[in-house]
Amino acid sequence: MIGLGLLIVLVFVGNAARFYQLGFVDQLSSILYDYRLRLTMPRTVDERIVILDIDEKSLKEEGRWPWSRDRLALLMDKLFDKYGIAIVGFDVVFAEKDESSGLKVLQDLGRNQLRDVPQFQSTLEQIRPKLDYDSLFASKIKNRNVVLGYFFTNSAKGSGKNVSGALPEPVFPSGTFNGRPINFMTFDSYGGNLPGLQKNAVSAGHFTQAPDSDGVVRRVPMIVEYNGAYYESLSLAMARTLLGQPKLLPGFAEGGDNGYVGLEWLELDAAGGKLKIPVDSAVATFVPYRGGQGSFRYISVADVLHDRVPLDELKDKIVLVGTSAQGLLDLRATPVAAVYPGVEVHANMISGILDQNLKERPAYMAGAEVLWLLLIGISLSFLLPQLGPGKAMLVSLFMFAVTQGVSLALWQYGNVLMPIANSLVMIALLFALDMSYGYFVESRTKRQITGLFGQYVPSELVEEMAEHPESVSMEGDSREMTILFSDVRGFTTISEGLDAKELTLLMNEFLTPLSRVVYKHRGTIDKYMGDCIMAFWGAPLPDPEHAKHAILAGIEMQKTLHDLQPYFKERGWPEIHIGVGINTGRVSVGNMGSEVRVAYTVMGDAVNLASRLEGITKQYGVGVVVGEHTREAVPDFVYRELDHVRVKGKDKPVAIFEPIGLNGEVDRDVLEEIKMFHQALKMYRKQDWEEAELQLYNLQRIYPQCKLYQVYAERVAYFRKNPPAADWDGVFVFETK
Structure with missing residues (x-):
């Protein structure tokens, strides 16, 4: 049992140490993460960040996306000149040229049919800047805090690289992390913005997201690798731009053979102080969701373009341009909602970077989890087998609560992610193992005890013995017990007047209810000897009140038989009367017999005296006779002293008594x-x-x-x-x- 428990502990220790992966545990870990996130998120609105939404209203007023870039140029003027925003980031990519102005058609005419028309050529040169919407848009983002977005991807196997547009300068050049085994997310393709736009933008960041295996977006890769160089995310690029483009520094956990464990955080060395961005082994950061959709103010782009927004709603705001329209397919599954706008994921990340409330899972947490698993696992492996089901459940629930409590405390007050799925599943399995083992062992014990004692004792005592099998033994033992003999008076005469079948029926009719009386009072039936019942109290289970239970059984046997007389008379049977002898003393009890046959029985002088007392009940005309030791053991009875007698086979005389009833009831x-x-x-x-x-x-x-x-x-x-x-x-x- 303990060995199986320790084996379970080692399995989960190996999973925590990442020697292998148990998929169901990782899935549970994600579920628990989502639960903790929803439980603790503030559910407040961050007024610093505004999402300009390309919503259904905007699409209806401005036409389907993508819009002509002159409208976006107008949007830039309004945002910076009229509303005075602090920064704008685009959760869209401008990969294709805008030819909606007709400039290309006019240029083709100027090169062909109208090349010899000076007036046309002159006019074309005059209007060309106004019709080159891409250049117009590029000029409007120049020297302004505009951060463009782009994406990385991996091409299908064998299809080759698929690249378009231009990339910004990498945040870390190629070779920065050579020799350091950091598990960056690596891509071989990208979709960038037009070179002219990228050149004029102050910065750009990728909006590539990496859903977990269940399709839920819990993390955003802060830095990804492409062609050996390293590029920052849109949220990180916006935060850096807002803070004046501070230098981005990698943070390494020191230790190990080569002086560090791994990349654990990124650091912004801003003028107002250093900002720390924790990252995991894939250089991704957990999104600090504030709540469900709507944790940031949404304003329709159409309302900005048409001057329907009060100035104070955008003044000095951080603006993200994105979409919540279902037709534009920028919706994600997140821990807080099954359908969630991707642009709001970036808003949550920017908010978390600025507030410095990002959750971290430091490298030492893996070692801490292993130690925690060993501590509680080994403790439970040794402790649970020693406890009953109730206490084992309480201990397991306590370990559950402690693990959950420590995890929540670290999450809430230390922003540290403590993985607990391994611990919780391990505790549950250790408890289940203990219960299963206990069930099968108990079932086997019950079967053994039922086989050994089922014919002697009532089922209630069998259950009680199964609960405490250590108190039950078939081996010989010497203890004080009480023995009862009952015998039918004049049975020989009765049997001579009945045929064999009727005699058998008669015996069954009175032995069965009398046996039930013995069982009712926790007695053990030793044997039936023809018309005689031999029973004892105090074994196989100890019984501090064995003498009292025997007396109560003897008195009730007389009453039960008296109540049966009318039934016997109806059947034409003779009246049945019994004598009951009861004696208390030290006897030997256990399995006794030979190699051929054994029986669980009692032996000793006290047994012989009980038999003699039953035999002399008819001499005094009483139903129940008890010995002096029985009387001494049960002082709360009223007795009638019958005699001092010396029975056959005994030299020492004994006092005998008739029990009448309990004190106060006579x-x-x-x-x-x-x-x-x-x-x-x-x-x-x-x-x-x-x-x-x-x-x-x-x-x-x-x-x-x-x-x-x-x-x-x-x-x-x-x-x-x-x-x-x-x-x-x-x-x-x-x-x-």
């Missing part, structure tokens, strides 16, 4: 009767025959059916004529069993 008249008899018994033992005879006479007159008083009256009469010896001790000797 009628006053019965208590008075017992008192009178005890007085008679005292006179009898003092050899005061006259007083004893008088008391017995009164008892017989009041209770003429009681055989006990008749027995003593006959003894008194005998001793009157035959006085006992001078050393007589009042003990009656039984010569037969």
Whole structure:
């Protein structure tokens, strides 16, 4: 069991150390990340950033996208000259020339049909700058904080590179990270902007996104590699432009054989202080989503173009031009929404860079996770097998809560990502292993115990023994127990009057309910000996009240049989009466017998005395007789002392009693009767025959059916004529069993 638990721990330690990958654990890790993100995101609107939306309204008023670049030139003038924005970034790419002005047609006419028309050539030269929309747009972005967007991709296998447009200068030139095994996302193709536009833009950043295996955008690659050089993302380029183009510095975690572990952050050395951008092993940063769609103000581009926006809504704002229109296909699946505008992903990244609330997963976290797995895994592997199901569940839930709590605390107050999927799955499997093992072992134990004791004890005791199998043993043991014998009086005569079938039915009809009474009071049936039942209390399970349970069973057996008499009479069967003998003492209990056959039974003098007590019940005309040790063990009963006797096979005399009922439950008249008899018994033992005879006479007159008083009256009469010896001790000797 412990070995299996440690094996599970090693499996998850290996996964955490990335020796291999367990796909379902990684999937769970993503789900837990999304849950934590949604649980803790602020759900506030960042007023610093505005999204100019190429929405359905804009498409309706301005026509389908792409628009002519003279409209975009007008947009630049309005944004910078009228509204006074701080910066604008484009989440679109301008890869193709704009020929919507008709300039190309006019130029073709000037080279062909109208080449000899001076007036046409002169006019064409005058209007050419106004009709060259690309140049017009380029001039409007020049010397302004305009950041263009572009994308990287990988060409289909065997199709060759697919490049268009121009790239900006790389943020890190080729060879910067030579010799450093950094897992940059690498691409072989790109879609850039027209060279004229790229040249006039202050900067540009890629808007390439890298969804996880489930298609959800959780991270943005901050730096990607193309042709050996390294290029920054749109959000990083905008942040740098806004801060005055500070130098971008790589941050390495020190350590390892070659002096560093890996690239862990990027640093902006801005005038107002250094800004840190944590990155993961793929140089990507987790997007700090503020909330669902609408965490930034959306303004329709058409409203800006048509002067429908108040000036203060755009003054000094960070502006992103993108689209939420479904027809333009810039919608993404994110942890906060299944359909989410891609432009808002960049807005969240810019906001996170400026606020410095980006989540990081430092290199040391892998080692910390391994240590955490070893700590809780080894602890649970050794602890859970020692606990019951309830405590094991509580301990497992506690470990769950601690792991979740530590993770949430690091997330919320340290911006550190602590992976917990391995831990949670490991805890669940260790608990499931413990429960499964416990179930099968318990089932096997129950089957064994049922096989061993099912024929002796009630099912409730079998269940109890299965819960505590350590307290049950078949091996011989010496302990104090209580033994009960019951026997049918005159059974030989009864059996002679019935045929074999009727006799069998009769025995079943009274042995079954009497056995149930034994079971009800937690007794173990040792054996049936013809019409006799032998039972004991105190084994196989310890029972501190074994004597009391035996007495209660003996009294109820008498009542049960009395209630059966009308039924027997209906069947034409004779009345059945039993005697019950009960004795308490130290006996040997366990499997006893031979190599051929064994039985779980009890042996000892206390057993023999119980059998003798059952045999003498008819001598006194009472239903139940208990020995003196039983009486001493159960002081909360009312007893009638019957005699001091020396049974056959025993030299030492014993006091015997009839249990009447629990203290407080016996009628006053019965208590008075017992008192009178005890007085008679005292006179009898003092050899005061006259007083004893008088008391017995009164008892017989009041209770003429009681055989006990008749027995003593006959003894008194005998001793009157035959006085006992001078050393007589009042003990009656039984010569037969």
